[in-house]
Amino acid sequence: MTVSPDHLDAAVADGSEIMKQFVPASPFVALLGVQLEEITDGAATLLVPYRPELTTVGTMMHGGLIAAAADIGVMVAAWAGRPVPDKLRGVTASLSLNFIAPLMEDGLRVRAHRLSTGRRTSHVRCEMYSESGDALVASATGTYQVG
């Protein structure tokens, strides 16, 4: 990531509240148009609505967008429901992704859930689906370090 302490209220209850503040405030996340639809303890759903600016050629959504959305999903699920750390920061340490089917002229829905919660490191799994048809387009795993 790079959760910037400048714009966040560290006195909030948990990492879910941090993410509710951070997602709309992060410049790159906002550039992609990523919306946080739902966040629960260790899981999150995000939506990237379709825009022609996010395509590769024609109406095919760019793979880098799908990877970026997975990265953001990993971040959000890693923070979801965790206690707020002393150091208000975090980074993605690894991301592995398989592109399963093309996403054509459609929004992208990311469903992420935390597989493990260490003191600082979380393992997270993300599945990416087409918004309209709920078709699986990509699958990812990532590790994320909080604090």
Ligand SMILES: CC(C)(COP(=O)(O)OP(=O)(O)OC[C@H]1O[C@@H](n2cnc3c(N)ncnc32)[C@H](O)[C@@H]1OP(=O)(O)O)[C@@H](O)C(=O)NCCC(=O)NCCSC(=O)Cc1ccccc1
């Ligand atoms: C940190 C680690 C993953 C592990 O290294 P180790 O050596 O085992 O770790 P060690 O604990 O010894 O710390 C050493 C030094 O590392 C730094 N630091 C440590 N922890 C944190 C932390 N949690 N946050 C921030 N910095 C941290 C710190 O300077 C520390 O020095 P210190 O002693 O504290 O002053 C390292 O490989 C790395 O930084 N990789 C690059 C990661 C990267 O750039 N990812 C891509 C960008 S993320 C993205 O784009 C996702 C996104 C989604 C949505 C929206 C926006 C963004």
